[in-house]
Structure formats: structure tokens, C-alpha cells
Amino acid sequence: MSADDAATTYGEWEPVIGLEVHAQILTASKLFCGCSAQFGAAANEHTCPVCMGMPGVLPVLNRRALEYALKTALATGCEIPPSARWARKNYFYPDLPKGYQISMYEEPLAVHGSVDIDTPAGTKRVPLTRIHMEEDAGKSIHDAHDESSLVDLNRAGVPLMEIVSEPEIASAAEASAYLRALRAILQFLGVCDGNMEEGSMRCDANVSVRRRGDTELGTRTEIKNVNSFRNVERAIDYEIRRQIDVLESGGSVVQETRLFDADRGVTASMRSKEHAHDYRYFPEPDLLPLVVDRAWLDELRRDLPEMPRARCARFVAEYGLPAYDAEVLTARRDLADYFEAAVAAHRNPKAISNWIMGDILRLVRERKLDEELRIVDWPVRAASLARMVALIDDGTISGKIAKTVFEEMVASGEEPADVVARKGLTQVTDTGAIAAAVDDVLTRNADKVAEFRAGKDKLLGFFVGQVMKATGGKANPQAVNDILRDKLAG
Amino acid sequence: MNPSDLSSWTIASARAALDARDVSATELARATLERIAQAEPRVHALLSVTADRALADATDADRRLGAGERGPLLGIPVVLKDIFATRGIATTCASRILAGFKPPYDSDAAERLARAGSVLVGKANLDEFAMGSSNENSAFGPTRNPWDLERVPGGSSGGSAAAVAAGECLASLGTDTGGSIRLPASYCGVSGLKPTYGRVSRFGVIAYASSLDQVGPLAWTVADLAAVLGVIAGHDPRDSTSVPRPVPDYLAALTGDIAGLRVGMPREYFAEGIAPDVERTTRAAIEVLAERGARIVEVDLPHTEFAIATYYLVATAEASSNLARYDGVRFGLRHATIGDSLVDMYRHTRDAGFGAEVKRRILLGTYALSAGYYDAYYLKAQRVRTLIRRDFEAAFARCDVIAAPTAPTTAFRLGEKISDPLAMYLSDVFTTSVNLAGLPGLSAPCGFDDAGLPIGLQLIAPAFGEETLLRAGDAYQRSTEWHRRRPTLDLVAAAGANIGKAGGAP
Numbered sequence: 001m002s003a004d005d006a007a008t009t010y011g012e013w014e015p016v017i018g019l020e021v022h023a024q025i026l027t028a029s030k031l032f033c034g035c036s037a038q039f040g041a042a043a044n045e046h047t048c049p050v051c052m053g054m055p056g057v058l059p060v061l062n063r064r065a066l067e068y069a070l071k072t073a074l075a076t077g078c079e080i081p082p083s084a085r086w087a088r089k090n091y092f093y094p095d096l097p098k099g100y101q102i103s104m105y106e107e108p109l110a111v112h113g114s115v116d117i118d119t120p121a122g123t124k125r126v127p128l129t130r131i132h133m134e135e136d137a138g139k140s141i142h143d144a145h146d147e148s149s150l151v152d153l154n155r156a157g158v159p160l161m162e163i164v165s166e167p168e169i170a171s172a173a174e175a176s177a178y179l180r181a182l183r184a185i186l187q188f189l190g191v192c193d194g195n196m197e198e199g200s201m202r203c204d205a206n207v208s209v210r211r212r213g214d215t216e217l218g219t220r221t222e223i224k225n226v227n228s229f230r231n232v233e234r235a236i237d238y239e240i241r242r243q244i245d246v247l248e249s250g251g252s253v254v255q256e257t258r259l260f261d262a263d264r265g266v267t268a269s270m271r272s273k274e275h276a277h278d279y280r281y282f283p284e285p286d287l288l289p290l291v292v293d294r295a296w297l298d299e300l301r302r303d304l305p306e307m308p309r310a311r312c313a314r315f316v317a318e319y320g321l322p323a324y325d326a327e328v329l330t331a332r333r334d335l336a337d338y339f340e341a342a343v344a345a346h347r348n349p350k351a352i353s354n355w356i357m358g359d360i361l362r363l364v365r366e367r368k369l370d371e372e373l374r375i376v377d378w379p380v381r382a383a384s385l386a387r388m389v390a391l392i393d394d395g396t397i398s399g400k401i402a403k404t405v406f407e408e409m410v411a412s413g414e415e416p417a418d419v420v421a422r423k424g425l426t427q428v429t430d431t432g433a434i435a436a437a438v439d440d441v442l443t444r445n446a447d448k449v450a451e452f453r454a455g456k457d458k459l460l461g462f463f464v465g466q467v468m469k470a471t472g473g474k475a476n477p478q479a480v481n482d483i484l485r486d487k488l489a490g
Numbered sequence: 491m492n493p494s495d496l497s498s499w500t501i502a503s504a505r506a507a508l509d510a511r512d513v514s515a516t517e518l519a520r521a522t523l524e525r526i527a528q529a530e531p532r533v534h535a536l537l538s539v540t541a542d543r544a545l546a547d548a549t550d551a552d553r554r555l556g557a558g559e560r561g562p563l564l565g566i567p568v569v570l571k572d573i574f575a576t577r578g579i580a581t582t583c584a585s586r587i588l589a590g591f592k593p594p595y596d597s598d599a600a601e602r603l604a605r606a607g608s609v610l611v612g613k614a615n616l617d618e619f620a621m622g623s624s625n626e627n628s629a630f631g632p633t634r635n636p637w638d639l640e641r642v643p644g645g646s647s648g649g650s651a652a653a654v655a656a657g658e659c660l661a662s663l664g665t666d667t668g669g670s671i672r673l674p675a676s677y678c679g680v681s682g683l684k685p686t687y688g689r690v691s692r693f694g695v696i697a698y699a700s701s702l703d704q705v706g707p708l709a710w711t712v713a714d715l716a717a718v719l720g721v722i723a724g725h726d727p728r729d730s731t732s733v734p735r736p737v738p739d740y741l742a743a744l745t746g747d748i749a750g751l752r753v754g755m756p757r758e759y760f761a762e763g764i765a766p767d768v769e770r771t772t773r774a775a776i777e778v779l780a781e782r783g784a785r786i787v788e789v790d791l792p793h794t795e796f797a798i799a800t801y802y803l804v805a806t807a808e809a810s811s812n813l814a815r816y817d818g819v820r821f822g823l824r825h826a827t828i829g830d831s832l833v834d835m836y837r838h839t840r841d842a843g844f845g846a847e848v849k850r851r852i853l854l855g856t857y858a859l860s861a862g863y864y865d866a867y868y869l870k871a872q873r874v875r876t877l878i879r880r881d882f883e884a885a886f887a888r889c890d891v892i893a894a895p896t897a898p899t900t901a902f903r904l905g906e907k908i909s910d911p912l913a914m915y916l917s918d919v920f921t922t923s924v925n926l927a928g929l930p931g932l933s934a935p936c937g938f939d940d941a942g943l944p945i946g947l948q949l950i951a952p953a954f955g956e957e958t959l960l961r962a963g964d965a966y967q968r969s970t971e972w973h974r975r976r977p978t979l980d981l982v983a984a985a986g987a988n989i990g991k992a993g994g995a996p
Contacts, residue, residue: 052820053820058728060727094817098814
């Protein structure tokens with residue numbers, strides 16, 4: 001689904017959407033202790049007195065987590081204020097061991113950034129209000145026993161970034177485009193794997209609608225619990241239409257938190273504003289204000305990788321790729337890296353792009369090689385793909401044979417030259433052999449030769465096919481064409 | 491050696507005896523445990539006696555001494571306020587809510603004391619979660635003042651102060667959030683030091699008010715405080731608020747020379763509400779400093795009158811958050827029966843686990859942080875805190891140390907103020923400012939009132955001015971004998987068999 005035009009989708013109504021994205025920062029250890037931040041361990045295996053909130057223990061900031069959050073801030077053009085401040089967000093829940101979450105409140109890490117997205121009307125710049133860091137809570141398990149709940153604190157203290165957009169997103173499709181663009185940035189930086197299904201990227205949406213031209217904002221609802229890009233779009237679209245229905249039937253929107261039910265495709269009320277928590281935020285006295293060293297910041301800025309949109313533009317300019325190819329290839333850093341590695345080995349960007357966008361991505365999808373939202377196991381190595389394209393380009397194999405070679409490479413892991421040698425797939429370029437095959441085909445199809453000579457040009461393809469068949473597909477197609485034309489003209 | 495001798499010992503005298511091998515650490519530990527058994531039924535300074543640990547520590551200390559090792563606390567019997575986490579040893583904070591809790595970690599201070607070869611003999615009683623000025627808020631019964639068993643020892647480190655005063659150890663550690671070391675030191679006639687915020691790690695110290703809490707020693711003499719401070723001070727990467735700053739040789743700073751030292755007397759600390767005996771004695775003490783060459787100047791700390799209110803907003807706000815973790819989920823008390831909702835579990839656990847004063851402060855702090863009240867209370871308190879800090883900065887432009895009473899009165903009677911929290915809070919009127927400003931403060935015995943109760947002289951220095959502070963306090967004690975006075979305790983007949991069980995441990 002491409003970013004549709006909000007004006008035509010919602011009629012006289014204008015949606016106003018702001019997104020809060022929680023992105024898990026890809027560090028080895030937790031935000032305030034040395035415990036592993038990895039998923040998948042047995043319950044409470046990755047815990048210590050600090051992340052269990054035992055008495056008297058204190059948080060110590062993970063410098064790497066800060067570095068990653070700063071990279072994100074720099075890559076989205078944020079300002080980094082001279083100092084940020086940790087704050088406690090107080091509420092009681094069994095999976096929140098200290099009874100408060102260490103977060104940032106009045107003085108966030110970064111402010112005033114932006115993320116560019118593509119819309120039918122062109123590039124749109126979605127402003128960011130802020131980026132701040134915080135620790136994740138643990139996990140409550142309510143259905144394991146009838147009479148008690150269980151708590152797993154492996155996730156408690158895992159570092160998160162909260163990236164808050166301004167309410168300047170105008171449709172569900174724009175929201176989705178924003179999330180994808182943001183994910184691409186995070187993945188390019190290597191600071192978050194952006195996996196919504198696994199919860200390493202989570203999104204809350206603040207949605208309101210107003211009549212086009214109104215300057216006052218409508219009452220907003222907050223949608224939580226949306227766990228895929230597709231569902232973000234569905235949830236927001238549903239919520240926009242629900243609010244429009246409410247307003248058009250003379251009702252008013254209630255400020256509340258709503259949960260998205262993916263099975264039914266609807267949002268439902270979770271708690272109203274009257275039941276909203278008073279989180280009693282106050283500055284965290286166990287941590288000093290965060291004063292970011294400017295020299296370090298300059299260093300991080302200098303070392304930022306090329307961001308997806310810049311890389312996309314360069315792919316068009318430097319490799320002459322069509323815009324669509326460049327967008328697909330730069331949607332993910334690993335894909336872009338793969339492409340450039342192949343092009344570095346053999347400079348035929350368009351052919352390599354075609355192979356990646358066709359056969360490579362098809363296999364990735366079919367074989368689910370991208371479960372982590374980064375391709376962990378490429379069907380063939382970039383250099384091998386490049387060598388295969390080189391074999392086509394130097395006439396050793398035909399494009400048709402290349403399909404066979406490719407399948408063999410995937411199946412056996414062999415180099416293309418080895419496949420060609422083993423299976424005897426070298427293209428026949430010996431014109432004498434081809435001419436003999438042509439003569440044979442023309443002799444056996446004298447009636448069609450007559451038809452061709454009478455003006456039925458389309459039969460050329462038939463003759464080519466017959467010759468290729470006779471040579472086991474190994475004949476050089478260009479040579480076959482040339483000889484056929486020559487003899488048919490005769 | 492005779493345990494009754496202990497009452498006249500100090501770290502310095504024990505140090506000399508241990509180093510000369512006149513007495514072994516084991517003998518000293520045994521004598522101390524015996525003294526504890528005799529004094530505890532009267533004083534109840536301790537919540538637990540760690541006899542096995544003490545004898546093991548002592549054996550180790552004797553081995554080190556025998557190998558020729560020397561150190562300021564090697565073989566010295568010490569007590570930790572039961573707010574310091576001790577690995578595998580019950581740590582209660584004098585609260586029922588920590589029933590059964592044995593931390594799997596040591597506090598930094600406990601670790602440093604152990605590394606230095608000191609001998610842990612017990613864990614001291616306190617006001618629950620360090621909230622109180624009398625030790626009456628302990629869930630396990632109050633500590634009594636060794637000078638008068640009908641009186642409070644002060645709080646919240648009342649057990650730590652009384653343990654020293656009763657001869658149950660040669661030094662103890664306390665924590666001071668609003669006066670909790672200095673006030674009991676003053677009431678119990680011992681010396682006590684609250685170091686600069688960040689000087690000693692708070693790691694493993696159960697938090698009451700994180701921006702105010704600071705660890706410090708109590709002992710008979712200022713020189714002994716210097717010996718302990720040298721061991722427990724220093725940067726700890728586990729506490730982000732601990733300061734990476736070299737630790738001076740505090741004992742070397744005790745030269746006795748205070749000639750030319752400018753001693754500031756804050757007008758606001760000699761105002762109404764102060765008991766006549768206290769005022770007279772404090773002025774006399776300052777006179778002693780002058781006789782040793784100090785110059786006395788008057789200074790102003792104009793925002794002093796707001797200190798108590800500011801303290802009770804900042805401290806309770808932080809406490810309301812710090813105490814949220816006692817929820818019955820992971821450790822300590824859980825009061826719930828099958829079928830209870832989550833909220834029921836929280837309510838029953840916290841209702842049964844916390845005492846009245848702790849509940850009062852949690853409520854006050856929760857209120858101060860609530861939406862709509864935050865600006866008027868918490869934020870305003872933080873602004874006043876800045877003003878109080880500036881008061882001191884201005885004063886320290888004119889003097890090197892400030893001298894004042896530690897408390898407006900001497901120890902009051904058990905029960906006297908328990909039903910009047912505001913009167914109780916005023917005990918800290920001269921001490922809370924120092925915490926709000928993060929400064930080091932010391933209390934040293936400077937006399938007795940008509941009832942024979944000790945009075946404390948408070949000295950305050952700029953941040954990280956511990957050397958000056960200790961030098962001034964030590965100089966004072968070179969000219970006076972107050973720190974040599976000992977209470978007369980009606981000891982319980984020796985009951986060696988009970989060693990290790992004394993103290994009514996919960």
C-alpha cells in the first residue's frame with residue numbers, strides 16, 4: 001500500500017497523528033547493570049540485584065546505550081541540549097521492580113529532529129519532538145497458573161529509546177511510511193533491529209481528527225499494543241474512521257487509551273483520562289545530569305554511516321539505477337551493503353540490482369532468511385553473484401543458463417565457474433556448430449521458412465527457440481540470431 | 491582482658507595494643523561480644539549480633555597482624571547500622587517489610603571495612619528506614635540512651651551511637667540524611683561525622699532520600715572518625731553520585747594546629763528554641779577553639795528557618811519513590827492470600843510491613859510529587875535548597891568552618907515526642923541544612939547539661955573540607971576531656987553462653 005492522499009481518503013476530515021516509538025537499543029547489556037539484554041533466556045536468568053530492584057543498589061549508565069541513542073539523535077538531525085536529566089516515572093506493577101521506571105521527562109536527550117518520508121505529494125519532513133532514553137519493564141505472565149501470576153525480569157532494564165514525533169502525520173499510510181523510514185535509519189545505524197513482531201520496536205499512536213481548515217486540534221486517543229507495520233496502519237485507519245463516525249453522528253471523542261485488537265481489526269477502550277496514572281515524575285537522584293561531551297558528539301557525528309535516503313540518492317546518481325531499484329535496495333542497510341559489495345566485484349549495477357530484487361529477495365522471502373529483519377543467511381555471497389553476472393557479461397553463459405547456474409549455486413554453495421565447468425554449461429560460441437544447428441532446423445522446417453520469407457517476422461523467435469533447444473541452451477543467443485537472420489535472408 | 495575495660499578504649503588505644511600484640515584481635519572480639527551480652531538487655535543498640543562472623547574476622551585479623559600487616563582498622567570491632575546490606579546476613583532496616591531478607595551483596599562501606607580487617611560484631615538498631623530522630627520508630631523496639639535508659643539515643647542512627655557509647659564496639663557506621671549521625675552522636679556523647687555527599691559510596695545502603703543520604707562513622711574521638719573515614723571514603727563506580735576524588739590521609743591532617751582558622755558562628759543557630767545549657771556549652775566550646783588560635787566571626791545563614799520544611803518535602807518525595815520497591819513481589823514480607831487481587835497484596839503487605847512514621851512520610855512525599863502540587867511543594871523545595879546552599883557559600887567566603895550546636899536540646903524522654911511528629915522533626919533544625927547543601931558536618935561532645943546528658947558541638951565545612959573539619963574537631967578534643975566521659979551502665983551479669991543471641995534480634 002503506497003502512501004495515499006489523505007485528502008481523498010478522509011473527505012472533509014483531517015487526521016492529526018503523532019507517533020511514539022519505543023526502540024530497543026541493541027546493546028549487549030542492560031541500561032543500568034551488566035546483565036545480558038538478549039532475548040530467549042530462561043525466565044529471570046538475566047537478572048541481578050540492580051535490575052531486580054533490591055534494596056540499596058544503584059543504577060550505573062551503560063555508555064554504549066547512550067552512544068547509540070546519540071547516534072540516532074544525530075542521524076535524525078536533533079539538537080542535543082547541553083544536559084539531559086534522568087527522571088523517575090512512578091507506578092506500581094509487579095514487572096516494574098523498583099516501583100518506578102528510570103526515564104527522561106522534562107529534559108530529554110535530544111529535541112527538534114526530523115524524519116523524511118515519501119508521499120504521493122513528494123517528500124514530507126515529519127518533525128521529531130524529542131528522543132529520550134529509558135529502561136524497559138519486565139514481563140508479567142498471567143496465564144501459566146490459575147491462582148497466581150509470574151514475573152520474568154529478563155527484560156527489566158533493557159535500554160529503550162523513545163522517539164516522539166510531532167502530531168504532523170496526516171494519514172495511516174503516512175504513519176506507516178514514517179515507521180519504515182525510522183526503522184531504516186535505526187537499522188542503518190545498527191542501533192536497533194526494528195523488529196515490531198518481537199517487540200524490539202513498539203509504537204503508540206496519538207490520533208485525533210478535525211475538519212479541514214480548523215486550527216484547533218480535536219480530542220485525541222492513544223492507541224497501544226500495535227505489533228506490526230501493517231497493524232499500525234490498520235489501527236490508525238480504523239481509529240480515524242471511528243472518530244469521524246463519532247463526530248459525524250453528533251458525538252464527541254473521549255480522551256482515552258485504546259488497545260488495538262488485531263484479530264477483529266478494531267480499537268477498544270482501555271482506560272479513560274480519569275483513570276490515567278499520575279506518574280509523579282521527578283529528577284532521578286541516583287544519577288547525575290547527563291552532560292554529553294561535545295568532542296565525543298563531534299566524533300559520533302563524523303563517524304555516522306550514510307543514511308538511507310542519502311544512499312538511495314547516491315545509488316541513482318552513482319550507479320544509474322532507477323529510483324525504484326534504489327529505494328528497494330536502500331530500505332535496509334544489509335541489502336544496500338550486499339548490493340555495493342557485488343558491484344564492487346563486478347560493475348554492472350543494473351544487472352546485479354535485477355538479480356537481487358528478483359531471485360535473491362524471492363529466496364529470502366520464501367526461505368524466511370530475514371526473520372531478524374536483517375538477512376542472516378544470504379542465498380549466495382555477494383561476490384559469487386557478481387562473478388556470475390560477470391560470466392554472463394563476458395559471454396561465457398547466457399542469461400537463460402545463468403538461471404540454472406544460480407539455482408545450483410544456491411543449492412550447493414559452489415562458485416558459478418565451478419557449476420558451469422561441472423555441468424558443461426559453457427555457451428557455444430563456435431559459429432560453425434551453431435550454423436550446423438541452424439541448417440538442421442531450417443531444413444526440418446521448410447514450410448515455416450517459406451512463411452517467414454513471405455513476411456511472417458514473428459517466426460524468428462520460433463527458429464531461435466528450436467536452435468537453442470538443439471544446442472541444449474548453450475548457444476550464444478546473439479550468434480544464433482545473427483546466423484539465423486543471415487541464412488533466412490539467403 | 492576484661493570486657494569492662496572496653497568502655498575506656500578507643501580505636502587509637504586498641505590499635506596500639508593490637509600492633510604491640512598486647513592483645514589479640516580474637517581476645518578483643520571475645521571481650522566485645524561479652525560486653526554486648528551484658529549491655530544489650532539494657533540498651534538494645536543492636537538488631538543482630540554477628541558472633542560467628544566476628545570471630546572469623548578476628549582470626550583473619552590476627553593472621554594478618556601476625557604476618558606483620560598494619561592498618562588503621564585491622565582487628566577493630568565495628569557495628570554497622572542495619573541499613574547497610576551485608577551479604578548473607580539479615581538486613582532489616584528495622585522494618586517488618588524486610589522480614590527474612592538476606593542480601594546477596596555487600597554495601598561498599600561494609601566491603602571496605604571488611605577488606606581493612608575490621609571485625610563485624612553486629613548490626614545496629616535504627617528508626618525504620620532511617621526515618622526518625624529518636625530510634626522509637628524501629629519495628630523491633632527502641633534503643634535506649636546509655637546515659638539515661640529512660641531517654642532516647644537520638645536517631646536515626648541511634649543504635650550506632652548507643653553501641654559506641656555502651657562499649658559494644660569501638661566504631662560504628664551510620665547514615666545521615668537530615669542529621670541522623672550527628673544528632674545521636676550528640677545525644678549519646680560520642681563523635682560522629684557526616685561526610686560530603688559523594689565522599690562515601692551509597693552502594694548497598696538502603697535508600698531513604700537518595701540526594702541527602704550519606705554514610706559516616708561514629709566513635710569516641712574525632713581521631714577515630716578520621717581513621718574510619720580513611721577506610722570507607724573513595725570513589726565507587728557502582729554509585730554514580732560518588733565522587734572520583736583522591737582520599738587524603740585524614741589522620742595526617744590532625745595536627746592540632748588551628749591557628750588562624752576562621753570559625754563562623756551563624757546567628758540563626760543561636761536563636762530562640764535552643765536550651766540554655768546547650769547554648770552556653772556551645773559558646774564555651776567555640777571559646778576553646780579561639781583559645782587555640784581560631785578567629786571567631788559571625789556569619790548569616792538566612793534561609794535556616796526553611797530548612798526543616800524543605801527537608802521534609804525533598805526527603806519524603808524521594809522516599810515515597812525509594813520505598814515503592816517493597817511490594818511483596820520479590821523479597822521480604824508478603825501479606826496475601828489466594829484470591830487476593832494485586833492491589834490487595836500491595837495494600838496488605840505495605841500496611842503490615844511499614845510502621846506509622848514510614849507511612850506518614852510516604853504519604854507526604856507522594857502528595858508533594860502529585861500532579862498539581864509538584865510545583866508548589868517539590869519544585870519550590872528544590873529552589874529553597876539552592877538558596878540554602880548559597881547561604882553556605884556566602885558564609886564560607888568569610889570563614890573556614892562553621893560552629894554551632896548539633897541539636898537544640900539534649901536527649902528527650904522515650905515517648906515524649908512520639909505523638910507529636912512536628913516537635914520531633916524540630917530536633918533536626920540545626921542539622922538538615924548541611925544535608926540539603928551536601929556539606930560535611932561533625933558532632934563532638936562538648937559538655938553536659940544539668941541532668942548529666944551529653945551536648946554536641948557541630949562543626950560544618952565546605953564540600954570536601956573533611957580535613958579541616960577533622961583537624962578542628964581533633965584540636966578541640968586535645969583541649970577538652972568531654973569525649974573521655976563514659977556513661978555508667980548497670981550491666982547484666984556476664985552471660986557468656988548467650989553471646990551471639992543477645993540483643994533481641996528479630
